[in-house]
Amino acid sequence: MDDSESSSRSVAARIRRRLGRLTPTERRPALTLLANYPVAGLETVAQFAARANVSGPTILRLIAKLGFDSYPDFQQALRDELELRLQTPLAKAPPESSHPPQGDFLSTYTRAIIENIEASIADLPRAEFEAAVALLADPRRRILLLGGRFTSSLAIHLYLHLRELRPRVQLVEGQTATWVEHLLDLGRNDVLVVFDIRRFQEDVVLFAREAAAGGAHVLLFTDTWVSPVAAVAHHVFSVRTTMPSSWESFAALSALSEALIARLHAQHWKDSKRRMEKLELLRAHLSAEEPRP
Amino acid sequence: MDDSESSSRSVAARIRRRLGRLTPTERRPALTLLANYPVAGLETVAQFAARANVSGPTILRLIAKLGFDSYPDFQQALRDELELRLQTPLAKAPPESSHPPQGDFLSTYTRAIIENIEASIADLPRAEFEAAVALLADPRRRILLLGGRFTSSLAIHLYLHLRELRPRVQLVEGQTATWVEHLLDLGRNDVLVVFDIRRFQEDVVLFAREAAAGGAHVLLFTDTWVSPVAAVAHHVFSVRTTMPSSWESFAALSALSEALIARLHAQHWKDSKRRMEKLELLRAHLSAEEPRP
């Protein structure tokens, strides 16, 4: 009866909506799928059934109740969802050729960015955020920042601001081969902040792993695909970076680190104010002695 | 022959490693898979083949070269990867269940950011935007990027992405004293992109002035206070960076440069796609010849 309404939603949403009306045995694979979303549903009926400890026909009855015409149909829906989340620049020609632009480009693009930010921040666990702030606020800890090929700009952004607020902030940069030096005296009292999004970089992952093994706290900023660094990270922030049809957007990651900075600044205002005034003074000294151009 | 070694890596890594040794037609589905990772590989052979415009057997030959015994084997490997990635801490948090409180710091801060972006983009002259895109799209022009003390992260962000899309992109970095070298052969056919926000930097302004005098097109990204660079700039984008209580936010600037990149990519999709595929190939070559760890 409510098919027309629920059929527009994601598979996960369809399941949640009908969970109450499922038989106990049907509920088992339904929950299994939610727990291993969407991989479980991409297997064969037999594999899925085995995973959920039910028989094949039960799977098929479940799929039918969810409103799919066949099991391949259901899998296609899962793949479509997945693809939408994962599109990379090379994936597809821009849509403007296919159907005329609705609203101009800038407005459309901006709306997508805003949606990304909103969705990301809404889903973000507040406690994790506060924990991260506390870690970064602790002046005794050393802070190391690391980014990937593209995300290094984010690491730099955070670095430039943190450096103003507190001492002992370092950026891991340059050739990969030189990174190890940072690992040398990295210990229990240090924090590594890593930015890593899809097309996760092996060298970044390895570095984070090493740092974690050495006892450092690892803070990870990643996309919905979740970098493998998460396995060793103490705090993980996963935000949306995918845009409808084009490149990825760092807007949400950027917003998050700015929020982090703002929070730090607000909470430890007295310390950072003193520090910034001192900086100001030093800069004045330096520039006063510079020769006039 | 080196199967034992490469089989421990991810499917994507296997592809990159062998990309050079594949036939042209086999390379097509390989790149298709990387672009739509891993969805393309989770489809049936026929679907995957259609997506890459090759025949079924070509897919199977590719899979065999990658070291898999069968297509289902290959799919299982993809699913395993996917599952591992999605099992991370994120799974703990319930996805779309309850919306977090409205009034907390993060939400408030995010709302301010979003307002900044919306207001900035709404006021932005579309013609200027398109003119900027056209300038940056012209492959004959050299592009120079420059940022200030904090805004350098924005310059780097744009630099890292432009570099993928087109040749002849350079970043002005390092000590101010070394910048002049860039001015040497800067001429009528070149473009200087400058980021400069309040507490405008003298050295940045001087550089831009010099570049403009030399005939270069100057593109300025600035805040509502408008950098003095505007006096010599050919296109000026002034956006909001002020936040209610604390630090400034680069979100609008960031959104704008991302929109630029997206627009460029969309308009000159064919060129940039070719370029990016070539990059992919080169990276594969480099990583294939890396020494064993």
Place this chain on the structure above:
DNA sequence: TTGCTTTTGTAACAAAAATTTCCATGCTGT
């Protein structure tokens, strides 16, 4: 050009998958 090798697609075939049928089991209400 000619002949040889490599590459790629067509079509037939075998394997595996999804689907259906049908029967056993357990629960509910009289």
Place this chain on the structure above:
DNA sequence: ACAGCATGGAAATTTTTGTTACAAAAGCAA
């Protein structure tokens, strides 16, 4: 207790899918 009904699985059936053999096409050397 026993009919009636909902539920779930084993096995048979049908459909789809992966696989292979083979021939056409393309590239290349002499």
